[in-house]
Amino acid sequence: MSPTAKSSSTLAADRPSTHSQQQVPSNWPEDITYLTDHTYSTAVTADQRTALTRTGSADATWTQIPSASIQAPTPLLEILTITDNNHPAAGQRGLFATQHLPPDSFICLYLGHVHTNTMSDQDPHSDYDLNLDHDLGLSVDAALSGNETRCTNDYRGIAERPNAEFRDCYVQVPCAKRSSGTKWERRVAIFVLSAGKAGKRKAGVRAGEEVLVSYGKGYWEGRKAVASLRRDEEMLRIAQLALDS
Numbered sequence: 001m002s003p004t005a006k007s008s009s010t011l012a013a014d015r016p017s018t019h020s021q022q023q024v025p026s027n028w029p030e031d032i033t034y035l036t037d038h039t040y041s042t043a044v045t046a047d048q049r050t051a052l053t054r055t056g057s058a059d060a061t062w063t064q065i066p067s068a069s070i071q072a073p074t075p076l077l078e079i080l081t082i083t084d085n086n087h088p089a090a091g092q093r094g095l096f097a098t099q100h101l102p103p104d105s106f107i108c109l110y111l112g113h114v115h116t117n118t119m120s121d122q123d124p125h126s127d128y129d130l131n132l133d134h135d136l137g138l139s140v141d142a143a144l145s146g147n148e149t150r151c152t153n154d155y156r157g158i159a160e161r162p163n164a165e166f167r168d169c170y171v172q173v174p175c176a177k178r179s180s181g182t183k184w185e186r187r188v189a190i191f192v193l194s195a196g197k198a199g200k201r202k203a204g205v206r207a208g209e210e211v212l213v214s215y216g217k218g219y220w221e222g223r224k225a226v227a228s229l230r231r232d233e234e235m236l237r238i239a240q241l242a243l244d245s
């Protein structure tokens with residue numbers, strides 16, 4: 001963990017979307033831009049941006065992430081290269097908890113380039129593309145720029161079940177038009193799974209444990225289809241392994 005990570009905390013409303021001086025997490029891939037907030041494709045319209053926002057209220061039922069909980073890099077996680085040859089993503093990166101993460105707790109925003117789902121505005125082969133809003137036709141791609149969460153692996157072939165999941169939430173961003181000077185804007189973030197009715201997941205994520213989500217079966221079916229098209233035997237093998245596990 002980087003020693004100055006804690007002091008790098010900034011309010012979301014004060015943050016620029018990218019920062020040339022930004023400290024990056026250890027083991028961050030050199031060819032990928034580290035983001036502290038989303039960037040937006042020029043194809044995303046002002047109406048789509050507005051539809052992602054809400055006015056805050058004390059009794060809001062939607063999840064608000066306080067600015068103080070958002071740190072970049074986050075001290076809750078570290079990116080490690082997987083050296084265990086039995087791990088299906090051996091040689092790649094994975095995301096690991098540096099401390100105990102309780103059930104239902106916020107871990108980190110999934111950041112990337114927000115784009116429309118039109119063919120001309122997306123990379124159909126990206127392994128890092130996540131749906132932001134299906135109805136608005138917006139997704140977040142972390143293939144070329146993102147944060148720690150782009151290293152989150154799928155649980156298949158690694159653990160019996162995921163220990164975390166993607167959830168919608170809102171963060172405070174600057175807004176000159178509102179008297180408060182801020183508004184709430186939608187993000188997707190990784191949260192620890194809830195403990196469950198029977199308390200089966202009450203341990204949350206233990207320190208040192210890999211944070212694992214479910215990408216969904218569709219992701220692996222898509223990978224399998226791309227692998228077949230490309231005649232990429234290794235990609236096909238990994239996708240099939242994930243689907244079989």
Ligand SMILES: C[S@@+](CC[C@H](N)C(=O)[O-])C[C@H]1O[C@@H](n2cnc3c(N)ncnc32)[C@H](O)[C@@H]1O
Nearest residue numbers: 088089092093127128150151152153154155156
């Ligand atoms: C979003 S990336 C995850 C981070 C990736 N390991 C890295 O180093 O950048 C998705 C890719 O990671 C690999 N991956 C993730 N979960 C996996 C799993 N359970 N089994 C095999 N490969 C996995 C696959 O190559 C997949 O296309």
